[in-house]
Amino acid sequence: MGLLASATTPFLPQDFATLVNPLWARDLRARVVSVIPEAAGAATLVLKPARWGGHVPGQYVGIGVEIEGVIHWRTYSLTDPDRVSITVKALGLVSSHLVTLRPGDVVRLRSPEGDFTWADRGPALFLTAGSGITPAMGMLRAFRGRVPDITHVHVAPSRDEVIFGSELRAVGHRFVEWHDDTDGMLTLDRLDDLVPDWRTRETWACGPAGLLAAIENHWGTSNLDHKLHVERFTPPALGGGSEGTVTFVRGGAQKHTDQTLLTAGEDAGVLMPSGCRMGICFGCVIPLLSGQVRDVRTGAVHGEPGDLVQTCISTPAGDCSLDV
Numbered sequence: 001m002g003l004l005a006s007a008t009t010p011f012l013p014q015d016f017a018t019l020v021n022p023l024w025a026r027d028l029r030a031r032v033v034s035v036i037p038e039a040a041g042a043a044t045l046v047l048k049p050a051r052w053g054g055h056v057p058g059q060y061v062g063i064g065v066e067i068e069g070v071i072h073w074r075t076y077s078l079t080d081p082d083r084v085s086i087t088v089k090a091l092g093l094v095s096s097h098l099v100t101l102r103p104g105d106v107v108r109l110r111s112p113e114g115d116f117t118w119a120d121r122g123p124a125l126f127l128t129a130g131s132g133i134t135p136a137m138g139m140l141r142a143f144r145g146r147v148p149d150i151t152h153v154h155v156a157p158s159r160d161e162v163i164f165g166s167e168l169r170a171v172g173h174r175f176v177e178w179h180d181d182t183d184g185m186l187t188l189d190r191l192d193d194l195v196p197d198w199r200t201r202e203t204w205a206c207g208p209a210g211l212l213a214a215i216e217n218h219w220g221t222s223n224l225d226h227k228l229h230v231e232r233f234t235p236p237a238l239g240g241g242s243e244g245t246v247t248f249v250r251g252g253a254q255k256h257t258d259q260t261l262l263t264a265g266e267d268a269g270v271l272m273p274s275g276c277r278m279g280i281c282f283g284c285v286i287p288l289l290s291g292q293v294r295d296v297r298t299g300a301v302h303g304e305p306g307d308l309v310q311t312c313i314s315t316p317a318g319d320c321s322l323d324v
């Protein structure tokens with residue numbers, strides 16, 4: 001610890017610096033540069049981080065915002081290969097807050113993560129729906145005017161509700177729009193008509209959980225799951241959830257919930273560590289002190305005192321307590 005830091009203990013110089021410029025905080029922060037309205041109640045936020053080591057198109061980033069005194073984290077795909085931008089649809093607590101931000105506002109930021117990326121650029125199929133377009137947009141923009149060998153099927157309620165619609169129609173790749181308000185729900189038995197060579201293409205899929213489950217099943221029964229890449233915004237959940245009262249021991253809070261331990265803790269005002277919120281990064285693990293939890297991906301109930309549990313993919317299986 002340096003001389004200045006010693007003199008300010010228990011605070012660090014950065015803590016005082018934060019009062020002058022919030023971007024100098026010890027955790028990574030970014031200033032909102034612009035907020036660009038998109039279709040269907042969505043908006044693109046262009047961010048300028050205090051520091052940034054770059055990212056790969058298709059990756060996502062954690063964004064933290066303070067709402068009524070509680071820091072809430074969510075993950076969003078990066079939609080531009082050259083700058084930090086996310087596109088958010090105003091659904092849910094954090095996304096609805098993000099679309100109200102203005103240039104100059106400051107958000108918390110995590111480093112980019114994820115392997116939903118396209119390294120070899122061979123013939124591809126993009127299957128996207130709704131805001132599942134966002135990681136695909138990041139990859140498409142990386143072609144910088146060249147026409148990629150991509151067949152892209154995108155589902156939206158109507159033509160007007162296609163996020164990035166005019167830009168997507170100008171890329172020049174084979175872009176198939178499915179508007180379920182007029183075309184009905186897309187079922188995968190239509191795929192042979194829409195994309196006759198889909199079996200030969202490496203496929204990237206992002207969209208609602210139900211569509212992704214159907215895609216995984218279709219590719220699996222076709223023995224093509226090795227050619228499928230899926231990006232989720234939430235972990236796959238099984239039916240028949242569990243519930244219980246969760247005690248956050250150090251935070252001095254309790255919450256009866258059937259939601260994940262992470263969501264319950266945040267709702268109770270507890271400072272919960274988190275990252276991807278999808279069971280990938282292990283940024284949310286906390287020691288279990290008592291009780292058991294249920295893994296929402298597998299349905300398995302598990303837990304011994306002292307076990308580390310991933311709070312983003314675990315619901316309480318009866319009453320339990322956590323060391324947080």
Ligand code: FES
Nearest residue numbers: 275276277282312
């Ligand atoms: S937040 Fe990444 S595994 Fe839970």
